[in-house]
Amino acid sequence: MATLGSPAPRTAAPSSTLKPRSGNPLKRRAVATVLVIASLALLSVYFRESNGGPVHHIQSAGASVLRPFEVGAERVARPFQDGAHWFGGVLHAHSENARLRAELDRYRQRALQNATAAADAKTLRALLRFETSPSFPLGYHAIATRVIARGPSPFVVKVVVGAGSRQGVTPLAPVVTGDGLAGIVSRVTANTSLITLLTDQTSAASGLDPHTRANGIVRHDDQGDLILDRVSKDQVVNAGDVIVTAGWRSGNLDDVYPRGIPVGTVTKVGQTDTDPFKNVQIEPFVDFSALDSVLILEPPPASR
Amino acid sequence: MRALDAARAAALLFVAAILQASVFSDVRILHGTPDLLLVSLVAVALLRGSIIGALAGFWAGLVFDTAVLGTLGVTSLLLVLTAYWVGRYGETTGRDRTHAPFLAIAVVTFLYALGALFLHFMLGDPAPARVVLVDTLFQTIGLNLLLTFPVYRFARLVLGIVPRAERVEGVSLLGQ
Numbered sequence: 319m320a321t322l323g324s325p326a327p328r329t330a331a332p333s334s335t336l337k338p339r340s341g342n343p344l345k346r347r348a349v350a351t352v353l354v355i356a357s358l359a360l361l362s363v364y365f366r367e368s369n370g371g372p373v374h375h376i377q378s379a380g381a382s383v384l385r386p387f388e389v390g391a392e393r394v395a396r397p398f399q400d401g402a403h404w405f406g407g408v409l410h411a412h413s414e415n416a417r418l419r420a421e422l423d424r425y426r427q428r429a430l431q432n433a434t435a436a437a438d439a440k441t442l443r444a445l446l447r448f449e450t451s452p453s454f455p456l457g458y459h460a461i462a463t464r465v466i467a468r469g470p471s472p473f474v475v476k477v478v479v480g481a482g483s484r485q486g487v488t489p490l491a492p493v494v495t496g497d498g499l500a501g502i503v504s505r506v507t508a509n510t511s512l513i514t515l516l517t518d519q520t521s522a523a524s525g526l527d528p529h530t531r532a533n534g535i536v537r538h539d540d541q542g543d544l545i546l547d548r549v550s551k552d553q554v555v556n557a558g559d560v561i562v563t564a565g566w567r568s569g570n571l572d573d574v575y576p577r578g579i580p581v582g583t584v585t586k587v588g589q590t591d592t593d594p595f596k597n598v599q600i601e602p603f604v605d606f607s608a609l610d611s612v613l614i615l616e617p618p619p620a621s622r
Numbered sequence: 623m624r625a626l627d628a629a630r631a632a633a634l635l636f637v638a639a640i641l642q643a644s645v646f647s648d649v650r651i652l653h654g655t656p657d658l659l660l661v662s663l664v665a666v667a668l669l670r671g672s673i674i675g676a677l678a679g680f681w682a683g684l685v686f687d688t689a690v691l692g693t694l695g696v697t698s699l700l701l702v703l704t705a706y707w708v709g710r711y712g713e714t715t716g717r718d719r720t721h722a723p724f725l726a727i728a729v730v731t732f733l734y735a736l737g738a739l740f741l742h743f744m745l746g747d748p749a750p751a752r753v754v755l756v757d758t759l760f761q762t763i764g765l766n767l768l769l770t771f772p773v774y775r776f777a778r779l780v781l782g783i784v785p786r787a788e789r790v791e792g793v794s795l796l797g798q
Contacts, residue, residue: 353676361693
């Protein structure tokens with residue numbers, strides 16, 4: 319330790335050993351410069367000469383000498399490398415597995431979204447087709463909406479849709495899908511409406527066979543089948559005929575269902591001696607179990 | 623003593639160059655490749671100074687370029703400059719400091735990558751700067767830092783510490 323005012327003690331080492339290592343700057347710089355020049359010279363010669371040049375030959379000979387060392391080192395390291403590769407492979411497989419699972423989930427979700435979108439598009443196309451078809455009642459305007467809630471049982475007879483009085487929905491407006499008649503608006507709130515489907519026991523609509531002009535009441539019987547009731551025996555109804563809404567008018571009273579909305583196809587026609595009416599069974603066009611989007615047909619203001 | 627020292631350093635770097643060429647060049651961890659040769663050379667330069675370091679760098683570069691049949695002189699040039707700088711650092715500010723090897727490795731790995739990139743670019747070799755400086759550099763620095771402690775300890779074991787007689791033991795104040 320050096321103390322001010324007194325010389326710092328030194329060990330008894332000879333003065334020559336007090337020089338720091340590589341102490342001669344000239345020598346140090348000379349060595350470095352020579353080595354740099356040698357490297358550059360080597361590089362230049364190697365770069366300029368052809369593959370058969372002397373430096374290349376020397377290198378090839380040197381490589382031959384080094385080869386056994388390299389092979390030996392490689393063999394010694396091989397088990398460790400294999401172990402590391404195996405460990406890395408396991409880690410990689412693990413992370414890749416997680417990544418692929420996440421990717422699969424993402425694609426599954428996307429496929430689901432696409433399927434839903436495709437189904438929505440199909441439904442909306444059908445609704446649009448119906449809106450532009452001749453079956454669409456004259457003067458009515460359609461409010462397209464989605465089913466947002468259903469009855470708790472599979473035999474659902476009422477659904478809630480996402481349009482209400484604010485969207486222009488009024489009670490007793492007929493409800494259709496792209497396939498045909500679905501039901502009627504039975505209750506309206508500001509933003510939702512309750513739809514009573516045609517499958518409800520209390521629902522009924524006047525029906526007409528456009529081919530034979532036979533008419534009756536479309537309703538559900540006790541077995542839950544859709545029938546065209548009140549068809550007298552003198553009227554003709556054939557299996558395969560399409561039944562549409564009759565849309566009758568009596569004085570100032572209009573049927574709530576406009577004329578010409580498809581209801582279903584006649585599947586069976588029968589009659590008995592004791593029953594004054596024919597027994598006409600109908601297969602509805604609308605799949606009530608997969609109701610997703612509907613059109614609410616708002617009548618022209620004058621007929622309300 | 624000096625000849626034995628040089629022989630030990632040469633042997634150490636020979637093994638490091640062979641291992642680098644045949645084993646470590648193949649190791650990829652997080653896209654980085656550990657450079658055992660560079661770490662060993664830094665250890666030698668720190669322990670033995672700039673002259674021995676520069677000579678060792680030239681030797682190590684020759685062995686490595688020969689082993690991988692690369693352009694002779696490229697690695698030598700880079701390692702000579704690297705070892706000289708590290709040797710000077712070890713002789714001056716970094717002397718006897720515990721962090722010196724780690725600091726030297728971090729800095730030198732970066733400068734070595736930069737230098738190699740520049741040199742290969744000048745030689746017309748493929749020199750993808752983004753791959754070298756962005757994709758792999760930091761991983762390589764990390765891996766080299768991991769190697770630093772064991773390699774430096776091993777180099778000290780092989781080369782031995784600097785004799786105490788070569789160290790400056792004291793100073794006298796001017797004017798006394």
